[in-house]
Amino acid sequence: MPTARxxxxxxxATLSDGRAADVVIEDGLIVAVETAGSLTGADLDLSGHLLLPATAEPHAHLDKALSWDAIRPPMGDLRAAIAAWRGYAATMTTADVEARARTQALRMLAAGTTAIRTHVDVLLGEAxxxxxEALVAVREQLHDLLDIQIVALAGPDVPTAHLEAALDAGADVVGGASHLADDPIADLHRLLDxxxxxxxxxxxxxxxxLAAAxxxxxxxxxxxxxxQNRSAGHCVRLGTLDVGARDEVIAGVVASGIGIIANPITNLYLQGWGEEVATPRGIAPARALRAAGARFAAGADxxxxxxxxxxxxxALETAMLLVAASHLTVDEAYVAVSTGAREVMGLPAAGxxxxxxxxxLAIRAGSLVEAVADAPADRLVIRRGAIVADTRTSRWLAIG
Known part of the structure; x- marks a missing residue:
């Protein structure tokens, strides 16, 4: 089995600002960024590559990943999706979760993600x-390749004792979905307690x-x-409030220091199915949040x-959707899935x-716009100064 080098x-390397540069790394840290041509005898020639901070995933569900084909749920309804997942989860094994989660984490690593925060359901019923337990095992298996944070996702009908047990078992973060509760504010305080x-x-x-609590x-x-670090994922309702109410909530978020994590692909997919005309965007108001100075990130969910x-x-798919659906610039969108995501996750800033x-992340592209637009598969991923993924492709066209 190949090992990190x-x-x-x-x-x-080409940097995001267009400069060509040489980089020196020691003990997993960047110690110098020099003008291209300053160094000789390099370990890695990145000519033709754009060198970027690695991406980070602040909102994943590795326990659910890659289960669509097994479940074949109804499309376009959040509560129906929850019901379909719970039906499947009642029968799945720890080994099933572990296998799917590990496969998904490695796919993300190959694309350039070196840190993942995953929400993991605290399940109903027995066990x-x-x-x-499955994600704790995956975290240990991939310890040398990825940073994995585990959020214990406790729905409103999950006993508090089971949430506490999840933290005892290795979860790092308290999670939940209070807006789904009969009494959302009471459930919010239960989790925060x-x-x-x-x-x-x-x-x-x-x-x-779009009309949630x-x-x-x-x-x-x-x-x-x-x-302690705090964050809020989705925040779709925030994007449908009138401007005054929206800005009042955002001001409170900024004052409190809560990080906001938009999830464009899932929320654009799930929200607005009942609106046949002028279907609203199902996404947190990224531009208003950034303008107010909120801590902001985005994930694939x-x-x-x-x-x-x-x-x-x-993560380049998430960045592309932020540009198209949230009207962020390409640079702003990449920050949201890289350095911004790491900051919201409480990780040291990379860059x-x-x-x-x-x-x-070294990707075969000449600019950040080209990288986000084309999402080239040719990539080298470096974590703590070691190459942990290397993807190379070839192309042949029958043209004269």
């Missing part, structure tokens, strides 16, 4: 920790629906001043499971700058 010097008592980070599915403001007020039948396991972790 450490590299110390990279030459001839509620099957998913958590656990996080406060345990002193762990929080990452909640929040207000996922609005819990984000209460979340921000309750956790203002907390030391579901990949080929009951909540989304598609997905390429590639092609001295002092940063050497988590890098």
């Amino acid at each position: 450490a590299v110390r010097t990279l030459t001839g 509620p920790l099957r998913g958590i 656990v996080a406060e008592r345990r002193g762990v980070p929080v990452d909640l599915h929040t207000d996922e629906g 609005v819990t984000l403001g209460a979340y921000a007020r309750r956790t203002a001043g907390w030391a 579901n990949v080929r499971d009951p909540f989304n039948p598609l997905g390429r396991s590639d 092609v700058v001295p002092g940063a972790p050497a988590d890098l």
Whole structure:
């Protein structure tokens, strides 16, 4: 089996600002970025490649990934997707979750993602920790290749004791979906009580629906001043509030320091099926959030499971959708799936700058626009100064 190969010097790379550069790495950190041609005898010649911070996935569901074909759920309905998943989850084994999650994580690594935060359902019925146990095993197996954070996703009908048990079993973060509860605010405080008592980070599915309950403001007020990292995924309802109400909630989010994670592919797929004319965007208001100074990231969310039948396991797909659906610039979109995602996840900032972790993506492209537009498959992925994935393609055309 191939092993990671450490590299110390990279030459001839194009940076996102168009400069050509040589890079020196020591002990997993970038120690120098020099003008191209400054170094000789490089470990890796990156001529023809764009060198970028590696991508990070702040909102995945590795326990659900790649289950679409086995479930064949109804399309375009969040609650129907939940029901379809729960029906399947009642019969699945820990080994099934582990195999699918590992396959999906490695696909993401090959595309350039070196850090993943995955929500994992705390299941109903017997053995509620099957998913958590599977992801703890995958995290250990891939420890040398990926950073994996596990969020214990406790739905409103999951007993608090089972959420606590998931944290004891190795989950890192409290998660849930309070907007689905009969009393959303009560469930929100239930989850936050656990996080406060345990002193762990929080990452909640929040207000996922064009007309969902609005819990984000209460979340921000309750956790203002907390030391631990906090984030809110989806926030679709925030994008449908009138401007005054939206900006009031955003101001509270910024003051509290909650990071917002948009999930364009799944929410564009799931939301708005009942609107036959002028179908609304099912996505958090990225531009308004960025303009207000909110911590902002974006993730792929579901990949080929009951909540989304598609997905390429590639953060460049998420970036492309942010440009098309959220009207971000290409540079802003790439930040959201790389350095912005790492910041929201509480990880050290990566980038092609001295002092940063050497988590890098070298992709065969001449510019960031070309990389996001074409998503070339030819990529080298570097984590902590070692090559952990290398994809090369060939093409033949019968032209004169």
